[in-house]
Ligand code: NAD
């Protein structure tokens with residue numbers, strides 16, 4: 001990953017921006033950053049799955065040329081809500097629509113902030129079209145890291161910049177360093193809401209308890225991933241591909257205060273860390289400003305309040321999802337895609353109260369055991385592995401023992 005400025009088609013004027021998933025936690029915070037720097041961006045595309053009410057408000061404020069929504073029914077509702085503005089906005093639908101809103105000729109930057117496997121094809125399409133992709137959608141790197149790497153190698157003008165706070169921290173620590181000097185990266189993890197809860201009470205964990213994250217306010221899927229620590233597992237795989245690391249170069253440390261966002265240890269023993277209050281607007285903005293920094297009124301760290309910084313090893317007996325992610329990364333091929341799909345399906349079933357918190361790792365482990373892994377998969381093979389793993393979890397969740 002290099003920090004050179006992008007070959008933007010409009011280097012002096014505002015950069016054309018598309019936000020995939022503009023109604024979500026990362027999407028709305030990206031628009032907050034855009035509001036701080038109205039002269040730097042021209043919002044040309046916005047998309048959502050189903051939150052048409054908020055998307056309509058965003059269209060009225062930012063006047064994009066294109067929007068994409070998940071279904072025909074959502075498109076119909078959006079047109080009704082945009083009465084009077086609708087004629088000026090091109091409304092696209094589904095995955096094809098998402099890809100179109102990621103590849104328009106007038107775009108410089110694509111913020112990939114949809115959740116889950118749905119981000120993979122649009123991200124690949126944007127990179128193939130030579131765009132700069134600001135990547136929040138970590139699942140893309142988990143299921144298709146090798147495909148993304150190949151696409152970046154084949155398209156010199158494409159760039160990929162991390163939005164995830166840990167990976168943004170690593171990128172910031174790497175400024176001025178050479179890749180050969182990196183010994184290991186240390187991803188910090190808050191530990192989630194159940195870090196200190198006794199493991200023998202995990203079977204009683206409710207959806208509301210799991211959705212109550214101590215430090216970050218995020219969408220429901222990543223909040224459950226944080227509670228199971230699968231989020232850190234996905235981030236380990238994301239770090240491997242973003243920074244071209246070996247599995248044993250990525251370490252996880254639990255850091256409950258979420259002030260040190262991650263660290264890099266170099267071959268001479270020196271360690272660099274990036275710190276700040278937990279606020280996603282900072283890494284979102286850095287992905288949009290890199291290699292520069294833009295002065296902004298985000299909350300400052302108050303050293304009077306920071307009385308201690310704690311670090312501890314993660315407990316993979318209590319949080320087996322983290323172990324499963326390391327194992328899937330080690331297996332390689334389609335294993336991380338199976339891990340991700342089984343996790344997405346299991347989290348959905350947990351959120352609608354069909355399975356328990358402890359069933360999430362069980363479903364993933366069983367899906368991984370049932371799958372025969374393809375080495376160096378194509379996009380179609382990754383998608384097939386994703387479908388098979390989801391089916392497997394649906395069957396497990398529907399089985400009488402659950
Ligand atoms: P969210 O659920 O709040 O928002 C998701 C957005 O994607 C919404 O706009 C939704 O309408 C849209 N969407 C969902 N499914 C879709 C589909 N199938 N097709 C098209 N659009 C779809 O999620 P979020 O918390 O903003 O997270 C987005 C991504 O960023 C995830 O991959 C997450 O892991 C990552 N991330 C989030 C945070 C955070 O603080 N929220 C931090 C780091 C990384």
Ligand code: MG
Nearest residue numbers: 164165166235
């Ligand atoms: Mg993160």
